Amino acid sequence: MSDNAAPLGQIHLKPSPMRDALARLRRDSEYIAIPLLALLISAAAFSLFLLAVGKSPLDFFELVHRGGFGSAFSIQNTLQRAAPLILTALAVAIPARIGLVIIGGEGALVIGGFTSAAIAIPMIDHAPPMLTLIIMALAGALTGGIWIGLAGLLRHARGVNETISSLLLTYIGIAVMNFFVEGALRDLTNPNKPSTKPLGDAYMVGKIPGTDVHWGFAAGILIAIFLHVLMTRTTFGFAARVTGGNPRAAMAQGLPVGKLIVICCALAGACAGLAGFFEVAAIQGRANASIAAGYGFTGILVSFLARHNPIAIIVVAIMFGGIVASGGLVQRRMDLPDATVLVLQGMTFVILLVSETLYGRFAFFRDDAGRDRT
Amino acid sequence: MNDSLVTTVLIALLGGALRVSTPFMFVALGECLTEKSGRVNLGLEGTLVLGAVSAYATSYHSGSPWLGVLAAGCAGASLGAIHGFVCKLPRVNDIAIGIAMMLFGTGIAFFFGKAYIQPTAPRLESISLGDWTGNLKLATALQINPLLIVGVVTAFVLWWAFANTRWGLLVRMSGDSAPAARAMGVSVDLVRFLATVAGGFLAGVGGAFLSLYYPGSWNQGLSSGQGLMAVALVIFARWNPLRCVAAALLFGATGAIGPALQSVGVTQGYYFFNAAPYILTLLIMVASAGSQKAARDVPGELSITK
Secondary structure, eight states: OGGGSOOOOOOOSSOOHHHHHHHHHHHHHHHHHHHHHHHHHHHHHHHHHHHHTTOOHHHHHHHHHHHHHSSHHHHHHHHHHHHHHHHHHHHHHHHHHTTOOOOOHHHHHHHHHHHHHHHHTTTTTTSOHHHHHHHHHHHHHHHHHHHHHHHHHHHHHHOOOHHHHHHHHHHHHHHHHHHHHHTTTOOTTOOSSOBOOOOOGGGSOOBOTTSSOBHHHHHHHHHHHHHHHHHHHSHHHHHHHHHHHOHHHHHHTTOOHHHHHHHHHHHHHHHHHHHHHHIIIIIISSOBGGGOSSHHHHHHHHHHHTTTOHHHHHHHHHHHHHHHHHHHHHHHHHTOOTTHHHHHHHHHHHHHHHHGGGTTOOGGGSSSTTTTOO | OOHHHHHHHHHHHHHHHHHHHHHHHHHHHHHHHHHHTTOOOTTHHHHHHHHHHHHHHHHHHHSOHHHHHHHHHHHHHHHHHHHHHHHTSTTOOHHHHHHHHHHHHHHHHHHHHGGGSSSOOOOOOOEEOOGGGOOHHHHHHTEEOHHHHHHHHHHHHHHHHHHHSHHHHHHHHHHHOHHHHHHTTOOHHHHHHHHHHHHHHHHHHHHHHHHHTSSOSOOTTSOSSHHHHHHHHHHHTTTOHHHHHHHHHHHHHHHTHHHHHHHTTOOTTHHHHHTHHHHHHHHHHHHHHTOHHHHHHSOTTOSTTO
8 A cells, every 4th residue: 555655765875966866856757757658558548448439539639638628718617627636636645645545535525515515504694605605614624524534543443444434434425415405404495406505606615816717726726735745844744654654663653653544534534525615615506416426536546646646636636627527528529428537537547556566667767776775 | 113014124124135135245255255365356346337237238138137147247257357467466556456446347337338228128037935925025025036046055155165175275375375375386366366357257246136136227326335335244244155145134134224114104314224234334344343253264465454
């Protein structure tokens, strides 16, 4: 599991800044080159798949380009969809740093989005919008944090596998939302789709000035940067990474392993919960089954492609935001089922993980093999 | 609640256990076999869905549901083969690959399944075991699907084979101690590959049950986590095929709580009871993960319980 985390800086005996920097650049470029190679192979494999079902791969990539990045409108649409992806990918990346594979981002997103919609109901028309939104965001982050934090707690206290438990919690989260949305909190004036009461325009998250992109995108970037600093530049982050590298050594050092695990999971859940808040307060305007749109699952792939690096996650999330955004256009123009994007994601994920086996196999990326090592 | 209501609910639970448990059983048996060899396949959820659509399509085109069952098994075996092959490469994480295969299998199934949402395919016939009771409800509950019998027989065969055959020994040895198996001249990779393929086959057959017997049609919401729950169930069953059957029946009954209560007029928490199997799985994992018995029975090479 820890294989997926970027390695800690290696120890160098001979301090020679220039050569050191070059060697490091060369070594680090492996972590960009191999995922890129995996992406290229995935594109080729997916092209073969499209050819096999009688569709043109060129049309496909042209449409993805046009639908995701071709115009100012499509770029804004892409960024809009990248926002939840950044947050759900962070929900995978932070636990990955401490050695856990959490795949329950979807559940934290749903339960966070639902709670923020539910807590807003008594406040609409009574409390000022700004205050309402802040409370909604806090409620979403808090429930999301509890949701994934629970998976972390069970992992630490009872040794329950966090991958399975977090996915089970996803199904439970969706069932809890359905229970309320179909029952106690159902908006009876809306006969079409069981939903909570709409927030109303005054209580929605606004757009970033000059664009059509909601503030969730900016929030995602800021949180990604914050978490990157937290994980690489603070004692907490260092302790978490030590635990991810070797839990026993961390325990022997007296690090509070359990606390670190639960906090990392809770942070992860808070990110996904915030994604749910933005889906409710910026896109849907109410909580219903539409918020379980699969962002949590795409976020897993985004995080793995970014090698669980929060800054890289921003870039990869925008790329996948484009693929998701162009999904509708591709389906209509090429008469492909909506699962096409899922096939592409699945293929990319498998090929990406297979590419892990390539690390360390190319001499080019090694720095003067053996000489700098202790 | 008076007596007759309780009986109705209990009969509905029994019926539910017999009806709904089969996919749990097959996936759990498949995962049991794979985990016994020391490898985890978390992707069986995808295998289940792909099995379901393969079975439905084959049954629709050929007119034979049993051919559909075979096709489902083969589809599952091919996903298992990919998983088995990939996991054998160095530095590849079997848990992560499982997640990826879950997405991939589901994607492929939904992609090719779109054409089969409308048409009706021939389904598997049920076998009536309860006609002698003279009780209509009980007779309905005891309508057994043939795959349930196949599943129970498979469980007994696996249980016997693990303990009494050379193949069973090889699988257990690869799972308990790879160095020991290598020292005996056994190719651990090959054993695990075959165990993953066979496990995929069984999980695929479980998918055939979903589309060809109950609910008996194909749509995208056919499986919601059954494959994953079955994986969790293997830990609870402590890697024993017979206990897998018992656990699957328990799960079937839990899944039937909602509909059973609804049949006697309790509709209050219907959506909440939908969550019951997941909550039960979680509780079971909490109870069994840290237990001493599980720690004793776990295959030594398994990464999922560490």
